[in-house]
Each structure stands twice: as structure tokens, then as C-alpha cells.
Amino acid sequence: MLNKDHRLPSLASLRVQTVGLPLLRRIKAHLKPTSVALQLFGSHASKNVVSLEPDQLGDLAERKEIKGEFACSPGYVIVVTNSVIVGCALFLPGRLISQFPRHMFTDQTWNDLLQNKEKEKSLPR
């Protein structure tokens, strides 16, 4: 995805490496939204949004799949935790499969996320 700009044709003859932000990827016959695109535009979605607790999200990232039923249709869904859009997952009946980019989160990131959960639990409401 790239903003429309009248100067873009001037670049056509140059050795362009990348253009804008990847919005969708083709997976066999399907189009999968990228996590980075969902982080930007997912707030406009009115359905197929799955809200996870941080420890569930940690499990999803670590094991690549978690079991459970979620109120959405089978297919690609938006994963949210603490009202923040994290990225894309594939929901099949009873299973949620991570579609997060491989290097998007490190082990330390998940530690930070889980520590956040503990700290937020201890905050006065």
C-alpha cells in the first residue's frame, strides 16, 4: 500500500526496491492481511476481532497455536490485547493459529508483556 502521489511515475524507470507498506500476502488461494497493516487499520474492524489476555498471547506466540472458541467466523482475524492491536491470526473451529511475522517479537518482548500483566494486576483500579 502506498499513498497516491502525482510524482510516482517519475520513479518508474528507477531501481525501486520496495513500495509502501505490505497490506496483503497471497497464501495459496487466499489473501492474508499483514500484521503491520492490521496494526494501522485494524481499529476500523467491526467483526472478527479476538481479544486475548497477555498470557494467552504469550502462549500463542510461543506455541504458534492455542485452543479455544472465539466469537468470530473461521478465517483470518485481528488479535488484540489490552486494547492494542497485535496482528493477524487464523481462526479455525477450536484453534487460533499465529500469523505474526517470525521476528516481530523476541522472547524478551514476551517477558515484558507478561511482566506488564503482573504489574497491571497490582495497580489500584
Add this chain to the structure above:
Amino acid sequence: MTNQTPEQYFSPYSHIIPDFPAFCRKLSNPLPVHLRFNTLKATVKQTRLRLERRGLNLLPEKSISIVFRATNLTQPGHLIEFSLGHLHSQALSSVISGLALGPKPGDAVLDLCAAPGGKTSLLAQLMENRGLIVANDRYPNRLIPLHSNLKRLGVTNTVTLCYPGQHFPKRLRFDRILVDVPCSAEGTLRAAANSNIRQPYQSGNKLPGLQRDLLLRAFDLLEPGGTLLYSTCTYNPDENESVVQSLLENRPAKVQPISLDLPHSPGLEQWKEITYDATIQQCWRIYPHQLDTVGFFLARVAREA
């Protein structure tokens, strides 16, 4: 460098750096961690609240509402907010270079030496993801972190190219150009932590020639009335004022004042046997004992309409 104290290494600059003893003392402190909040993905208020609820101590930076100094954080890359692109760890002086260039939404902007993309993404943020940024770097392997950062930070108005900057094609003219050139990186040196400084005099002193070629090409790519910002993270006048002087002698370029309210020193009047154009004093030298960040040089240059 590792065997030299800051006083020894920087002694050639002792007469140009104000309060040289204070400068050397400052170099024994580690570089502070600065976080630039990325308003393309979350508001400053949201990100600040989230971090402070977890016990991070954030100090706002004077005059720059999107930058905070984190006093109890050593590895910002491990924050979930970093992975999600809500913030970027970036030296305050790097942010200042983007602000000094001052791109507007809708501008055509070139970042001539763009990798790893921290400043490119700042430009996109200042442009509210509108207009067009061409982010160029000559090394294909350096495009990998550039692409990664642009994606993580939600940049949608950027095209990346891979040309030697000094030979960048002249098929498009730009309203704003950032020329953040390869340099000897003396400004990143802090005695305790950083020993990998590149030695300009050991590299055959080739950097000023390359920097001059990059700046000349950047100027030739400006629209009439356009503005460029030349920056380095070094104190060496051969890579700073002398390069700008060379531009002034070869092109109809005009040095402009940088209208930001931050501590700095003016560009030099003289170095060795060279007396510089008087307008070069409008350039900025950022020293760590005046502003606690990476040492920097900034020159804002206009092409007359």
C-alpha cells in the same frame, strides 16, 4: 582509540569545543536512552501512559513533544511497544535533524543515505504519512533493517531505492532532502561503552571527499526554493564546515538558520588555514555537555527559487 582518553583523542579540537574539560567529563557518562513516540501508530499520551504504568521513568525533552528520556531503561528493543512500532529508540540529535529539515505533509522528500531508517520514519511521522519519501541507501544489506523499521513503524508513504547517493539519478526533484552522510562517528563516542569509532585519518581521509560528492548531488536534486539538511555525527570540521564551504563555493546555495530552541554551538569561523563563509556560523554543533545526546553537526541549506 581504546587506548586513548577522551582528552587525548579530542585534543585537536580542544580550542574549538567550548568548555573542553566539561566536554571530556561528559564522555565518561553513558549515552542516555531516548524514545521517540511514533504518532503514526499511537498517541503520545497512550504510549506514555502505558509505559509509566509499568514503572518506566520518562522525562520529557524540552521543545520536542514526541521525545522522552527513559532513565531506568537499558534495552528499549525488548519493549512490546517497540515491537508494535509505537516507539523507536533514537538519539535526540537524530530527531533534531529531522525537525530541522521540517518536511510538511505533501512534500516530496529524499533521504539520500537512509538506512537503517530511524530518520526516514521520523520524516514520515512529521509528514503524517502523506506526500512522498524516497529512501535511498547504496548497500543492499542495509536495506533489510530499513525495510523492517519502516514496516514496524507503519510508514506508508515511502519508496526505497538502492543507488550510490553521489550518483542518484536526476529524474525527480525534491522539496526537502536529508543528507545524513557516512562519517567518522566521533559524536557517538562515550569512553565507557563505545570503542568502535571509525578513524577518519586511518581510512585514508576519504570521507570528506565522499561527503562533498553526496552534498553536491543532493543540492542538484533540490527543487528551486527547496531545502536540504546536511548532518553528521562527528566533530571533525573537515567533515562538517569544510564540506558545506565546498558546496557554497560550487553551487548557488545559501545556509539558513535552524529555528529550534535547543542548546548548541554555532558553526566554526575557521579551521586550520581555512576561513569559512560567515553564514556557516548558522550551522549547529551539538556537544554532549550542552545537550546530553550524540554529538552532531547540522547545516540547513536552501536552493534559491
